[in-house]
Amino acid sequence: VSLKDRPSRHTTLDADTTLAFVDVPLRRHMRKAAALVGLAVYAVYLGYRGLYTLNPDALAFSLAVYLAEVHGFFSLAFYYFQIWDVRRRTVPAPLEGLSVDVFITTFDEDVDLLRQTVRGAINMRYPHRTFVLDDGRRPQVQALCAELGCEYLTRATNEHAKAGNWNHAFARTSGALIATFDADHVPRADFLERTLGFFADPAVALVQVPQRYHNLDSLQHRVDWRHRRLYGEQDVFFNLVLPGKDHWNASFFCGTGAVLRRVALEPFGGLVTGTITEDMHTSLALQAEGWKSVYLNELLVTGLAPMDFASYSSQRLRWAEGNLKIIRRLNPLTHRGLTFAQRVCYFASMYHWTIGLPKLVFYLAPPLILFTGRFPIAEFDRTFVLMYLAHLTTLVASYKLLAGGTGRLLMDELFNMANFYTLLVASARFLFGRRASRFIVTSKRGGDGGDDRAVAPHYVLVGFTVLALVWSGLGLGFGVTEDVVGAGVATFWAIYNLTLMLTVATFARRPLQKRQAVRFRATVPVELLDVPANGWLGVTLDLAETGCTLLWPRRLMVGTRLRLRLHLGPQLLDCDGEVVSSHDRIRSEWVGHGIRFHLTGPDAVDRLADALYNMAVPEIFTRLTRPSWAVRMARAVSSRLLGSTRFRAPRYEAFLPLRVQTRDGEEWLATTRDLSQGGLSLVSSRHVAPGRLVRIILRSPDGEWSSLATVVRATPMPGADESLRTWLVGLRIDGHADVVGLRHILSAEALA
Amino acid sequence: MTLRLMTVLALVVAVEVGAFYWRHHDVVRLSVSRGTVVADAGFPEAARAVLARERISRRVLERVADVAHERQEFDLQIRALERIAGTYPDDGQVRLRLAQALREAGRLDEAERMYRAELGRASDGGAR
Numbered sequence: 001v002s003l004k005d006r007p008s009r010h011t012t013l014d015a016d017t018t019l020a021f022v023d024v025p026l027r028r029h030m031r032k033a034a035a036l037v038g039l040a041v042y043a044v045y046l047g048y049r050g051l052y053t054l055n056p057d058a059l060a061f062s063l064a065v066y067l068a069e070v071h072g073f074f075s076l077a078f079y080y081f082q083i084w085d086v087r088r089r090t091v092p093a094p095l096e097g098l099s100v101d102v103f104i105t106t107f108d109e110d111v112d113l114l115r116q117t118v119r120g121a122i123n124m125r126y127p128h129r130t131f132v133l134d135d136g137r138r139p140q141v142q143a144l145c146a147e148l149g150c151e152y153l154t155r156a157t158n159e160h161a162k163a164g165n166w167n168h169a170f171a172r173t174s175g176a177l178i179a180t181f182d183a184d185h186v187p188r189a190d191f192l193e194r195t196l197g198f199f200a201d202p203a204v205a206l207v208q209v210p211q212r213y214h215n216l217d218s219l220q221h222r223v224d225w226r227h228r229r230l231y232g233e234q235d236v237f238f239n240l241v242l243p244g245k246d247h248w249n250a251s252f253f254c255g256t257g258a259v260l261r262r263v264a265l266e267p268f269g270g271l272v273t274g275t276i277t278e279d280m281h282t283s284l285a286l287q288a289e290g291w292k293s294v295y296l297n298e299l300l301v302t303g304l305a306p307m308d309f310a311s312y313s314s315q316r317l318r319w320a321e322g323n324l325k326i327i328r329r330l331n332p333l334t335h336r337g338l339t340f341a342q343r344v345c346y347f348a349s350m351y352h353w354t355i356g357l358p359k360l361v362f363y364l365a366p367p368l369i370l371f372t373g374r375f376p377i378a379e380f381d382r383t384f385v386l387m388y389l390a391h392l393t394t395l396v397a398s399y400k401l402l403a404g405g406t407g408r409l410l411m412d413e414l415f416n417m418a419n420f421y422t423l424l425v426a427s428a429r430f431l432f433g434r435r436a437s438r439f440i441v442t443s444k445r446g447g448d449g450g451d452d453r454a455v456a457p458h459y460v461l462v463g464f465t466v467l468a469l470v471w472s473g474l475g476l477g478f479g480v481t482e483d484v485v486g487a488g489v490a491t492f493w494a495i496y497n498l499t500l501m502l503t504v505a506t507f508a509r510r511p512l513q514k515r516q517a518v519r520f521r522a523t524v525p526v527e528l529l530d531v532p533a534n535g536w537l538g539v540t541l542d543l544a545e546t547g548c549t550l551l552w553p554r555r556l557m558v559g560t561r562l563r564l565r566l567h568l569g570p571q572l573l574d575c576d577g578e579v580v581s582s583h584d585r586i587r588s589e590w591v592g593h594g595i596r597f598h599l600t601g602p603d604a605v606d607r608l609a610d611a612l613y614n615m616a617v618p619e620i621f622t623r624l625t626r627p628s629w630a631v632r633m634a635r636a637v638s639s640r641l642l643g644s645t646r647f648r649a650p651r652y653e654a655f656l657p658l659r660v661q662t663r664d665g666e667e668w669l670a671t672t673r674d675l676s677q678g679g680l681s682l683v684s685s686r687h688v689a690p691g692r693l694v695r696i697i698l699r700s701p702d703g704e705w706s707s708l709a710t711v712v713r714a715t716p717m718p719g720a721d722e723s724l725r726t727w728l729v730g731l732r733i734d735g736h737a738d739v740v741g742l743r744h745i746l747s748a749e750a751l752a
Numbered sequence: 753m754t755l756r757l758m759t760v761l762a763l764v765v766a767v768e769v770g771a772f773y774w775r776h777h778d779v780v781r782l783s784v785s786r787g788t789v790v791a792d793a794g795f796p797e798a799a800r801a802v803l804a805r806e807r808i809s810r811r812v813l814e815r816v817a818d819v820a821h822e823r824q825e826f827d828l829q830i831r832a833l834e835r836i837a838g839t840y841p842d843d844g845q846v847r848l849r850l851a852q853a854l855r856e857a858g859r860l861d862e863a864e865r866m867y868r869a870e871l872g873r874a875s876d877g878g879a880r
Contacts, residue, residue: 373807463761467768474772478783482809509754 013200015292019087019247023404028085031402035080038398042073045391049377053384058374065365065376068358075355076395078348081341083244083402089296092197100128100192100259101175105162107135109183111144112517112545113304115602116609117186118148121179123610123721126192131173135165147602162255163278167270175262182256185211185303186613190720195259198294205264205291206283209257209300210238214617215518218305219312219507222411223624225521228653230624233415236407242295250345251295252283256303264291274329277322284330284346288337299718302617304518309508310454313422320353320426327430356423359416363461363501366494367468373481380486405631417500418507421457455508462501465494517544522616523655523683525669526550529563529574536699537657539671540566543612545605547577547596551655553701555582555591562595567669568611569724570685575599589701611724618718619683649676658698660684670729672698679709679732687727688714696731709733778802782815789819799828803835810836817849826857844870 021028046069055062102121106114114132121130130150134141137154145152155168166180177199181187195207211234216223220233245251253260255278264286265271271278272285283293306312332338332346369375377384399409452459469491475481522543528536538552543566556562556579566573581594599605627635651674660682661667670682680696688694688711697706709731717726773780778801782789789795799816802808813832820829833850840846851866 459757463764466761467764470765470768471772474769475776478776478779479809479812479815480776480779481807482811 013092013198015198015201015204015294016249018089018092018198018294020090022086022088022243031404032084034398034401035084038394039073039077039080041391041394042076045387046070046073048383048387053377053379055374055376055378057378058372058376061365061368061374062376062378064361068361071355071358075351076399078344078351079241080398080402081344082248082250082348083240085247086240086243086404087247088243089198089246089294091194091296091298092200094126094193094196095200098126098177098196098199099175100126100177100179100196101173102128102130102179102181103133103166103169104130104181104183105133105135105165106141106183107158107162107165111138111140114141114183115144115148115606116613117181117183118144118150119606119609120186120188120613121181122148122150123189124179124187124192125189126196128179128192129173129175131169133165133169135161160273160278161276163271163273166278167273170262170265170270177259177261178265179259180256181301182303185256185301187257187301188299188614188618188720191300192259194298194300195296198296199259199261201292203290203292204294205261205286206253207259207294207296208242208251208254209296209298210242211254211257212238212299212302212621213305214302214520214613214620215304215307216521216620217519218307219309220305220415225624226653228624228626229628230621231408231411233411236403236412239297239406240403243297245345246293246295248341248345249292249339250287250342251293252287252346252349253279253293255279257301261291264289275322275325276318277326280323280346280349281326281330284326284332284335284338287342288330288335290337299618299621302613308512309418313419313454316419317422317426320423321429323350323353324426324430326350353423354427355416356420356425356427359420360424363417363420363497364464366490366497367465369490370468370472370487370494373475373483373486375486375490380489405628414500414503417458417497418504452509455505458501458504458508462498462505465498465501469494469498517546519544519549520612520616521620522612523671524569524611525567525657525671526552527565527567527669528552529565531556531562537659537669539655539657541592541655543608543616545597545599545608545612547580547594550593550595551590552593553590553699556593558582564595564597566608566611567685568607569615569726571607571611571724573604573607573611575604610721614719614721614724615717615726618720622718649678651676656698656700658682658696660686660688661695661697662688663693673728679712679730681728681730683717684714684727684729685725688729690714694731707733779808779812782812782819786815786819789815790822795819795823796825796828799825799832803828803831808835810839817853821853821856826853829853830857830859844873 023031046066049066049069053062054066102124104114104117104121118130118132132141132145132150132152134152134154135158142152142154153169153172155165158164160167170178177196179187179192179195191209195209198204198207213221213232215221216230222231223229242251258279265282267289268282268285272282275281287293306315327350332343332350338346365376396409399407472481472487472491476484476487481487519542522540524540524543526538526540526548528538536553538550541549541551550564558579558581560579562577562579564575564577566575576598577595578598579593580596583592597608599608626632654672654675656672656675658670658672659667660670666686668684668686670684673681673683682696690711690713692711693708694711695706695708697704699705711729712732713730714727717728719725778798781792781794781798782802792798799820802812802816813836817829817832817836820826820832830850830853833846833853837843837846837850847866847870851863851870854860854863854866
């Protein structure tokens with residue numbers, strides 16, 4: 001079974017040849033120059049601070065702030081080292097005839113949640129065996145496995161938690177390669193096809209793909225649907241740091257969404273146990289043995305991110321504590337077998353979790369200044385201000401340039417604030433803790449809303465900062481002090497921190513999602529089969545396994561039972577539903593309705609889930625990739641300078657259902673994605689060749705609009721399931737009269 | 753919950769205001785209206801406490817000097833003005849006021865020296 005010892009036909013690939021640079025050489029050199037300048041200015045600033053600005057009147061305070069800044073310097077240096085060259089992978093074709101096992105680890109997750117993961121795993125196209133590893137010993141999971149046709153493994157104890165569960169299965173299976181998923185991580189049908197090719201290199205021990213989360217209303221996401229921008233707290237890690245580590249052959253296993261080589265794990269009996277982050281620990285052990293790792297930055301699996309603050313903090317505590325404690329067992333700086341770059345990369349991953357204390361110093365500094373009137377800087381003079389501004393400017397500029405649109409400084413600062421106490425606890429447990437840590441499974445459903453305890457440290461900080469502001473205000477007001485500039489600077493800093501603290505508190509206190517299923521932004525055409533609709537069509541605004549929000553041109557009474565036909569790409573799903581709410585849309589005649597589905601059986605649920613994971617999820621992640629305003633402006637200016645500017649009519653995002661007819665008499669339903677005065681684009685379940693003439697009929701509450709249009713392009717929408725294939729079709733509308741009609745709809749819909 | 757947190761914060765701020773008064777009652781006493789401070793029998797005690805502070809604003813020192821002058825308590829006035837003059841050595845007006853206070857307190861030799869020094873400074877400035 002060992003690929004490492006297999007015949008030569010399997011050893012034709014060197015995985016290093018699949019690495020390709022993301023940027024052109026000029027941009028790569030610019031990134032490196034920016035990194036060096038940023039670090040050099042930071043070093044000069046620290047030298048100046050250490051030599052001239054430490055305050056002897058408040059030495060302890062001054063040193064604490066200074067050391068926090070020094071910590072920041074190393075943090076930045078490690079970060080820039082890791083992303084020195086960001087690489088992507090070209091995907092080699094998978095070898096044929098490999099024996100692949102798929103492990104899905106579960107403990108107490110909902111069976112409904114697990115069902116879609118198991119189905120996703122079974123539906124992966126490359127031949128494999130799927131095993132559900134149930135540490136919860138639940139009969140309903142066993143029944144699920146029997147129903148879906150996969151194998152069920154369990155054990156009598158829960159020793160070593162997830163890693164122990166995994167190793168138990170490892171000892172009872174024989175696949176040369178093992179793909180592993182958490183219970184909530186649904187793989188795409190082409191997951192194995194995209195990842196197995198790398199194992200043609202006999203030195204590759206693992207291939208990891210990014211973890212993306214489809215519950216975009218989770219705590220760690222911020223979505224700007226209007227500007228089609230998505231912020232995920234882990235974007236920098238998965239889009240920048242891991243591709244950067246991959247350049248140094250230091251990418252590591254992240255616990256789910258990975259394929260591992262059995263022969264590499266055999267010396268350890270599977271995953272390395274003894275810490276609560278078995279993934280990184282195992283990767284480190286493998287790389288010390290000379291094995292290679294591969295990171296493939298493609299959306300091949302999506303899961304659920306923690307919904308509430310307590311679950312989020314608990315997950316981060318486990319990661320931080322586990323990663324730090326690996327140092328005690330397998331110190332990357334001293335362990336034999338690692339390259340210099342691997343040592344730095346692994347140590348950087350551990351060092352990252354130590355920022356709790358420096359952050360606390362920065363959060364406490366402004367209130368301390370306001371209370372005591374003493375500054376950590378001896379003299380707040382012009383030289384200091386200039387040095388600080390130079391440092392700040394080069395830091396921000398280099399960070400932004402190296403991030404290439406991935407990182408957002410303010411959001412990163414916000415999550416640093418959210419995590420500071422957790423990381424402080426992790427550091428304390430690392431330094432002083434002697435007890436073995438416990439693996440706690442992260443809840444993906446959210447808690448019961450009692451999240452105030454999780455943000456108690458933030459409340460304490462808020463209180464302390466408010467008191468300091470009041471104290472300083474009283475002091476200035478009554479004339480106890482007259483340092484208006486000093487108090488002003490500290491007040492500005494304190495208010496900045498206070499804003500972060502209150503935002504974190506607001507995160508934690510937001511109303512929790514009570515729905516059992518995640519709602520996806522999915523716009524599919526809907527017909528109501530038993531409503532005399534006269535050709536009316538509706539469209540979903542969001543869709544879940546349990547219901548949807550339906551936009552319908554007329555109001556439907558709450559309580560009405562409906563027979564719906566959902567057009568899921570080329571597939572039709574007829575199901576019963578009930579109107580549970582209705583609400584008018586602002587500036588539009590369309591009425592939004594909350595619909596609860598009454599699906600007749602698991603088959604209907606499965607078909608709907610397939611459409612969600614294979615159509616809706618890939619489209620969401622493709623849609624939410626608009627560059628930032630700054631990047632768009634830079635591109636517009638460079639296009640203008642290069643003379644390649646193309647003027648297009650303004651486009652308005654609009655999701656409207658319409659009928660498409662061809663001259664051959666074919667007719668099908670589609671939904672628009674955007675409208676302009678010269679045309680529109682729509683998602684179609686059928687491919688239409690460019691140049692063909694089609695008739696589109698759009699019925700809105702304002703009336704019917706019909707026009708002939710020419711297909712100008714048809715590109716397949718992202719997604720791995722051919723049975724759910726859809727196309728993004730661009731149409732040009734010819735004729736003034738038609739455009740006038742569309743303009744009328746535009747005025748109603750584009751504003752909605 | 754928010755209401756409870758706000759209530760707790762308001763209570764803590766109230767306690768803090770009390771603590772501020774306890775810590776800085778001398779300064780607060782001097783910050784009320786001028787007439788009240790002039791009539792306050794505890795003024796000398798508060799002024800001495802303020803003058804003993806390592807750090808205090810010019811505004812409070814000016815108030816001490818001003819009220820002490822009104823109350824003919826020249827010793828306190830001189831100490832306050834000396835403190836201001838020490839912090840703001842370029843302020844000629846303060847030195848003149850100090851010289852005036854010394855004269856009114858009967859310390860004529862010191863007053864004369866200050867006047868002469870000030871005249872000398874003025875003529876140096878004029879020559880420049």
